[in-house]
Amino acid sequence: MHYIVFDMEFNQDFSSLQDTVKKWSKYPFEIIQIGAVKLDSDFIRVASFNRFVKPTIYGKVSSFITELTGITTEQLVKEQAFPEVYKHFVEFIRDPDSVFCIWGMSDIKELFKNVEYHNLDSKCLPKKYINIQPYVSKYFGLPTKNLLRLQNAVEALHIPVIYSFHNAFFDACYTAEILKKINSPSIEPCFYDPSYVPVKPRQHKREIDYDKLIQQFEKMYARKISKVEQEMIKLAYHMGKTRQFLK
Structure with a gap:
């Protein structure tokens, strides 16, 4: 079994919407970067993945996202679109019995939404996941609803700050280090159902x-x-x- 620790950067700029036929509620936050590290059962890194994605839903990267991540529209023009990058990401995962590890639920939710938007097959994606963020709160004796930002968790756990934050690959690396630090038998994978709608x-x-x-x-x-x-x-x-x- 492997752990796929991944993070994503998103963009949403309705002023540059490419397809105006669909309702706005159908447009996901468009993935513009996927970063991931693969860990074995002993939490040793065995592979890495870092790809930028050419936007096709929105024509440009919003100024807010550029300021936050440093990613520009010009930088992404030469990259492959999501269907091609997704194919490589699935090849990187290889085993659908792997466990996704994420910092917050937004990444896994938007991943499945982007897959659905592009009419791609999600069966090859792992359905088991660990949301590490609330476990960090529990580790520090805080209420699980009191969620820490990634940077705060890294600093609190005395993990060396080598890379900048708000970069999907670097954030995935930090999340992997956090998992190693707080790992315990109480951390068990959950099952993710993309079609589930809470009542x-x-x-x-x-x-x-x-x-x-x-x-x-x-x-x-x-x-x-x-x-x-x-x-x-x-x-x-x-x-x-x-x-x-x-x-």
Whole structure:
């Protein structure tokens, strides 16, 4: 069994959208870099993967992403598009029984979304994964909802900062080092189902007790509230709930 520790950089720039036929909700964050390291069962690195991706969903890299990652549109023009890079990534993984290791859930979610967008086969991708981020919080005795940034985790674990952050390959290397540091029997792979949609609990409809509301106003003003005033209070309450008068 191998661990595939991977990270990705994404781009989304609707001002340069290439295909305007699909609904906006169908457009994923487009992958522009895939970085990964393959570890054996003893957490020894046996292979590496680092590829940039030519954008085809959006025509250019947004200025925010360029500032964050250093990746420019001009840099990516000469690269292969996602279907070709994905083919090489699958060859790098080789074994679908491997375990994906990620820092946060966004990378694995967007990977499957990009695969679906390009009508590619996802069966060759591992379905087992370990999200390392909450385990780091647990390692430091923090609530698992209190998630640390990658750089903060690296520094807290005294891992040498050799590379810059917000580079998919370098971030994958850091994530692999974190996994080695915190590894324990309690860290077990989960199963990822790209088609799973969490069901939101149905909220019970709550009604306003207008009688008590009016009684409160009568108590405040020490007098009876007229019918006209009651209707005004109810209307004001509803208008306040719409939040339309917030500055």
